[in-house]
Amino acid sequence: MHRAYKLRIYPNQAQKELLDKTFGCCRFLYNKMLEERKQVYKELKDDKDSLYNYKYNTENKYKQEYPFLKEVDSKALQSEWRHLKSAYDNFFRNLKKGIKKGFPKFKSKKNRQSYTTFNVNENCKIDFNNKKLKLPKIKTWIKYRDSRVFVEDIKHITVSKTKSGKYFASILIELESNISPKQVLEEDKIIGFDMSASKFLITKEFALSNPRFYRKEEADLQRLHREVSRKKKGSNNRNRARIKLARLYEKVENRKRDWVHKITRLLSEHFDCVILEDLNLKGMQRFNSGLSKSVSLDFSWNQFVTILKYKMEQRGKRLILVDRFFPSSKLCSKCGYKNKTLTLQDRKWICPKCKKWHDRDVNASINIRKEGLKILKQDNITIVNINNHSAVGTTVEAFGEDVRLSFREQFSVKNESIAL
Ligand SMILES: [Zn+2]
Incomplete structure (x- = not known):
């Protein structure tokens, strides 16, 4: 239609x-x-x-x-x-x-x-x-x-x-709104992401950097801000400087929006289900932590989630947001041990119980995915394993290569800030 x-x-x-x-x-x-x-x-x-x-x-x-x-x-x-x-x-x-x-x-x-x-x-x-x-x-x-x-x-x-x-x-x-949601999902096509300040989305297979749209232009923005404030109020010069500043903001906004559209389209094409954390304000702060104020404009989480949800549903697919209180970083994704002493500074840790070595973000992404799978099962969604991999750890690698390739083709050439 x-x-x-x-x-x-x-x-x-x-x-x-x-x-x-x-x-x-x-x-x-x-x-x-x-x-x-x-x-x-x-x-x-x-x-x-x-x-x-x-x-x-x-x-x-x-x-x-x-x-x-x-x-x-x-x-x-x-x-x-x-x-x-x-x-x-x-x-x-x-x-x-x-x-x-x-x-x-x-x-x-x-x-x-x-x-x-x-x-x-x-x-x-x-x-x-x-x-x-x-x-x-x-x-x-x-x-x-x-x-x-x-x-x-x-x-x-x-x-x-x-x-x-x-x-x-x-x-x-x-319009594809008449598509009904899939009741059967392929396990290979269910992906969970953790997010952090440096890497926007992280999973075991690849990571997408947080493109610093504003940070790149920050010096220019500051310079233009100063120019506006130096010029006399009501003067033509001040007006010209203001227009220049507005144009730069627009440029960055456009770039940001294009990027969000592109990445949400790719995710919705590749995956049957995307699982993320439902970020609250605190999570947002974590996401933006250590970055200057203008950089926190770099990325609108709400915009991203709204568009992604829409694009997934348009294709009969799902976006699942895991409860914000779910301790995704603290759980050992192998044995389920809860590491209560883990702090924000601990990027890597070893599970005291099963001795598994963890990268903090990757471990969190595996936990987020597991939690999402639970929610899918509660919703009576059937999850099939077409490629016949037995454990989650191996199935995620099955789609890794072509997804990585595709993401690389679409992003890294034009936008070097995205590392895969
Ligand atoms: Zn463990």
Whole structure:
């Protein structure tokens, strides 16, 4: 099921020029392709077999012939090819039924202009807080006016311009809310994480660093703050400095949001169930401990949990939050001994009872996972072991490699702060 949101967008002059150029290139390509089809139809209309099997030039072929097409969104050009093909197929479907109508028409500059692009690797983005939309190939964000909010991923966007010169973006999203939750989960796909200040999420197989979005920009932020306060109140200079500062905050916010969306999408794709600790304020302090105030802005736990929960449920999967009083760090994950003397400073410890050596965070993540499995069983969820590993310790390694690879592909190249 799909839903579309049509927003009025307010591109600036430079953005308008780029949008208009894209409309123009799309129209040009469409008409060129249609010309070809018309020609072929004329020549082969009495030779049905050849006509049906004719290989038309792709939009890439046209790009080689008309290099200026490369300057606009390639997804938009691909869409033109698709549009024409479906219009053409329609025409032939009618023809087979004996209805001779609907041969696609050339696009005119005088009509409503539009192009459709689709979301690949998050190249279409929307920022609800600042009411801005990001389209592929257009480097700056475009303002819009609308108060609606959605959490689903964008499927595609149709940008249009009315004859009177108003611009709109129609955003198509896919609703998957009718998916019922899975009652059978694969053990390999159940993962538990512990979290700490240095490593955002830790499990036995991999750890995701806490990306310090603000820390990286902290010096710049402080400098801009100082600049604002030095300038005279009400002066133009002060205003300019304020705008600069706001822009930097926005930039960091956007980066942060992209990151949260990306990581929650990956987790929800890879796992049937994610188990985390239900953090309270104290836990948050632990998470942010030792970091300066601006760094505590780095990460919004609530935002992360809300989006992750949504994305898991959208796929019929689960997010489980283990009780905040569960002593995840203090329990030995092997024998269950409770180490009451363990302090926050103890990063490693040896269980006095079974002599097992523990990394504090990894041990906690195993305990969190175990506790989550208990909750799943209480909820009458069936847990199956498809790969036939007997102990938890080995099953978690089964998915380790490809998950690690996938996470690495998605993160480490672009964001070096994420160590796996
Ligand atoms: Zn033990």
